[in-house]
Amino acid sequence: KNEVEQSPQNLTAQEGEFITINCSYSVGISALHWLQQHPGGDIVSLFMLSSGKKKHGRLIATINIQEKHSSLHITASHPRDSAVYICAVRVDFGNEKLTFGTGTRLTIIP
């Protein structure tokens, strides 16, 4: 079993819909990252969080440490949000390495 599981693997939605992507992990962590991989391949960090909630524009990331679960929400989705969204965790404090999920491919249809 992977340490980091994402769901769904693929998601197709209409423009304007509210999107939720989930990430579950099985180990203790010091931080969780959400990244976006554009269709051309570029990878951009969206959020790094260790508790609570962060918001940037139409993107919101939440984490529940007790339940070992994080969600990434996109409000008023737009075709330019189409990308692969990747969850990654830093296992324990002082660890230099990230463990990555396999990603959720999001497609927003106009």
Next chain:
Amino acid sequence: NAGVTQTPKFRILKIGQSMTLQCTQDMNHNYMYWYRQDPGMGLKLIYYSVGAGITDKGEVPNGYNVSRSTTEDFPLRLELAAPSQTSVYFCASSLQAEETQYFGPGTRLLVL
């Protein structure tokens, strides 16, 4: 700032050939990482470095070597290329281990 740059963008190698993937960052970051990304799989860490002169193995180091002679550069060397090394390779850097990682644009490698 250019951020993290990688060269080449794309390369085809024959089995047994060797090559070096270049990675440079201009953000004065201490930490640098090499990942590979295979279809349907998460990014896997090959090697990382916590500063000039210090490198360590990641999850999948076999068949690769690295060096870190300067803060800016972290080249990845493939010796005796094999078809299993066909992948997309990403270099990343961060100021500290706990901070956001910045990724390069990737190098697509095909070994035939």
